[in-house]
Amino acid sequence: MTINWKQIGQYGFIMGIAIWYVCLVGMVETFDSRGIIDGTLFTLGRALLVVISLGLGYVTAMKVSDGNFGMGVMGSLISGVIGAVMTVVLVLAIEPLNMRAMFVNASTSLIEILTFEMESQATGLTILAAFIVGFSVLGGIIYLLPSLPRRAIISGFSAVLVMGMLGELLTVVLGRFDLTEILSDFLYGRNGLSIPGAISIFIFFAVVSVLWATQKDSLQSGVENLPPTQRRTLSWALIVLSIIVLILLPQAVGPYISQILVLVGLYALMGLGLNIEIGLAGLLDLGFVGFFAIGAYTVALMTSTGELGVSGTAIADYSNFWVAIPIAVAVSAFAGIFLGIPVLRMRGDYLAIVTLGFAEIIRILVLSDFLRPLLGGAQGVLNIPKPAVAYAQQIANQLPWYFQTVFFFFVSTDGRIKDPAHFYYIIVIGCALISFVAWRLQNARIGRNWMALREDEDVAEAMGINLIASKLLAFGIGAAFAGLSGAIFAAQVGSVFPHSFGLIVSINVVSLVIIGGSGSIPGVIVGSLVLVGLPELLREFAEYRLLIYGALLVVMMLVRPEGLWPSETTRREMQSDEDIEPVPVGQTAPRSV
């Protein structure tokens, strides 16, 4: 048996480079003040080193072990040693080379952190090296364990890491109620998790993941073996339960997280629209924000009490948020079709460029002096009132007290929809409605049109599918959904500015559709939760937020190119690589077209 020196060396080298990188950009030092576990040396800064050495030890073992335990451990040991040596070299080189001149973060405090605040540098460096090698070997061993304990350790460890990182956010949320505050006092110390808290979290998540892995199949078959009536009851119970959870959620988590959920919902609405274009019809649209902007500006102009609004004109008395929403949706849909006409003959990359241009045209038109009297230019449209619910108080008075409480979840006592929690409900209802519509469309005849169109335009036409109508419908419906999102956005923020509608919004929506799983409705929801939620969770990383965010996106696409919740078609495609039936001799190879 030969040892794969090349790969071992490669991963060791990557480990060293990664450690150099996080040290020299200053992440280790910045995060050292944040604890993962209170009162220990396990800070977020060192957690970076742990994650890097553990992860690369794991990968080394995976690549070189070949089912051989000793080989795997040795591989991760050697790559750990390479990483450790490189780190030690960094520490030793900082002062003699005066690295600080170039890398401002190569400071004495970085050296202190890396040498574990030891008096003598030799002792510190020994500990540092042992630390890196140790975690690398540990990573290798974790890979080589049987799958159940491996699963348990990985889940427990990641849970501690994530819960530790989310400490600040979670203590605020848990502190809202007496009962949960007890839990938060137990789990968290002053700076990070308390030691008993960390141990309980580790055990809890390890046990849950093992139970899930072992019991999942029997649970699934148990449900499948239920008689149909009971199964229906069960699924109804699940639906009712999730509705209750969705209703209570903003009350439980407070305004800050409700606001994030509103943002998630706005992106999910746009994602559902773009999913029809990209996921179903295969039309790559990079200018999706344009329709979002059109929806937002329509509501802004129709409801604003400022000078740009309709107040003072004849229709002012009839114009409010509820009237403006369907109009905004219609205007956006019309814009979608309008854009669709010139690009009917374009495909793929060319289409992407044209749509990109379209979004820029909208943004620049809004910014222009020419339309300034109408749209307000860079100053935007201000004073958009919060949507009102007529007779809210009177309706509430008719209800028994418990319904009254629930009623005022949805609207404030003065009959306005103004808090993030109120908008949360509007968004959830909107998403539910739009998901339902999208799901029905997908399974209808038009859904087939789009699918065929995505796979091959020419053949689709040869099947008798009207390409023009199908494409325009995809553009129109997609744009309508984005318009709804924009309409709600305008009402929630209370003012619209051109700079809210930059290219980055389009890019985010495209990413969430792809990361969620192109063509899959639950994928869009999961994608927007991850893509919009993740940066919020990464607030802990302060100025390195986008760096980590980008790195995570890259990793996600490498690990799960089919998306987090792939559609049936993509899933089949990814699986078929593994289980192609053997083709009998004398036939041409599969996949040759």
Add this chain to the structure above:
Amino acid sequence: MALLEVENVHSYYGNIHALKGISLTVEKGEIVTLIGANGAGKSTTLKTISGIVRPRVGTVTLDGEDLSQFPAHEIVGKGLSQVPEGRGVFARLTVMENLELGAYIRDDGKQIAEDIERVFGIFPRLKERQKQTAGTLSGGEQQMLAMGRAMLARPKVLLLDEPSMGLAPILVEGIFETVQTINKEGTTVLLVEQNALMALQIAHRGYVIQTGEIVLHDDAKALQKNETVQKAYLGME
């Protein structure tokens, strides 16, 4: 009057005069083949018939109805269905989904199911693989799928564009046998082929096309014996 009539058709790609007055007829129940070298205009003729390319001059009539006023996707509904060159199956969709898309223009669900069974009768291979994605099929199977799919539109005339392209010789024979079977079950076939030898064996009549013009037209048997054809297309000295 013939089922399909192409009369004095001139087609252009931009400024290139691709078809210079093509006329041909296909009678009901026939297999007619159009043979010719690469670039002679075979595929363009088919594309002009199915409405993907519009003729500048000339008419295409099916069952007495002028097709040139309809867009390509409506011509399928008139009873013309094409198996595109290079097979053109929807690679990521399953065999079953491909077949269902073939019946896209119809809305008689029950008869579609019967017709799919009929296609499975002709191509038992497809029945075995109905849940597989079309991209994982072998070349021959993909050709079967493309033909089965085209039949599900219940065409009056089936247009086949180079069904033998890229297939092993043993498979080509099978494909041509199936074309005969389909024809015997009542579908009229217009077959475009480079493999003139095979095409003339199963066809009733044949046309020879050269640089956008029909240069010969005769019974298939007679064409097989024709000296020019033998030299140019059948590889005989």
